[in-house]
Amino acid sequence: MLNGKTAIVTGGSRGIGAAIVKKFASMGANVAVIYAGNKEAADAVCEACTHEYGVKAAAFQCNVASFDEVKATVAAIKAELGTAHILVNNAGITRDGLIPMMSEAAFDAVLDTNLKGSFNMIRHCTGLFLRAKEGCIINISSVSGLMGNAGQCNYSASKAGLIGLTKSVAKELAPKGIRCNAIAPGFIRTDMTGSQENNPLLTMIPLGRMGEAEEVAEAAAYLATANYVTGEVLRVDGGIAM
Numbered sequence: 001m002l003n004g005k006t007a008i009v010t011g012g013s014r015g016i017g018a019a020i021v022k023k024f025a026s027m028g029a030n031v032a033v034i035y036a037g038n039k040e041a042a043d044a045v046c047e048a049c050t051h052e053y054g055v056k057a058a059a060f061q062c063n064v065a066s067f068d069e070v071k072a073t074v075a076a077i078k079a080e081l082g083t084a085h086i087l088v089n090n091a092g093i094t095r096d097g098l099i100p101m102m103s104e105a106a107f108d109a110v111l112d113t114n115l116k117g118s119f120n121m122i123r124h125c126t127g128l129f130l131r132a133k134e135g136c137i138i139n140i141s142s143v144s145g146l147m148g149n150a151g152q153c154n155y156s157a158s159k160a161g162l163i164g165l166t167k168s169v170a171k172e173l174a175p176k177g178i179r180c181n182a183i184a185p186g187f188i189r190t191d192m193t194g195s196q197e198n199n200p201l202l203t204m205i206p207l208g209r210m211g212e213a214e215e216v217a218e219a220a221a222y223l224a225t226a227n228y229v230t231g232e233v234l235r236v237d238g239g240i241a242m
């Protein structure tokens with residue numbers, strides 16, 4: 001259980017992030033939901049957590065790609081919720097395109113949000129974790145970062161980068177009682193993937209179906225409580241990347 005803990009989840013207003021927020025709240029954690037623009041959706045997730053599980057929940061607007069905005073937001077979370085023990089770097093975007101057509105802006109936007117955004121969050125939360133003498137960081141990578149994917153060189157690079165980031169952070173902060181792991185989801189049914197019913201890649205999933213956001217949240221709940229696990233990359237992908 002996560003009673004007495006506070007968890008920060010980026011991109012927590014919908015999809016996989018919202019499922020993780022609700023799962024952690026159901027385990028007794030107070031939650032800070034970081035959202036990019038949709039205040040109504042973020043407030044609705046917070047309300048559901050407070051109403052259903054009686055935990056504290058608050059929403060914070062922040063562009064994770066901005067070092068300074070993240071710094072101010074982590075300070076605001078500390079002021080409102082006291083401290084934080086768990087960070088889930090879930091915010092992510094895609095700007096797919098074949099290499100000859102990919103713009104510099106599309107490459108930079110994906111790296112800035114998915115990889116640098118996670119660094120920004122880790123950078124500014126680490127002070128809280130050091131003071132609390134505990135911390136758990138979970139980075140949401142992707143099977144794209146493990147296998148590569150045509151048309152996603154920017155996204156795959158960002159998600160592979162997250163795995164390197166995860167392992168370095170795990171090694172550096174383990175002596176301080178701070179763990180860092182990654183989850184590599186496969187095809188999960190969310191706004192990001194949309195309707196994939198006719199995608200031929202579905203036939204390559206050994207378990208024969210897309211995953212649900214709640215199934216990724218189960219893995220996050222495991223990593224949040226697995227006190228002897230650090231530097232791991234946990235695939236939640238129906239077997240596609242084995």
Ligand code: NAI
Pocket residue numbers: 010011012013014015016017034035036037062063064065089090091092093113117140141142143184185186187188189190191192193
């Ligand atoms: P989604 O598009 O439904 O949610 C992403 C969230 O991140 C949104 O709430 C969005 O507002 C937020 N976000 C984007 N840029 C942001 C920024 N600069 N600052 C703050 N928040 C920002 O996507 P989904 O499917 O829930 O994905 C969540 C994570 O899981 C992403 O990192 C994605 O790459 C990863 N993932 C998803 C898979 C899938 O099949 N859905 C597969 C593998 C990984």
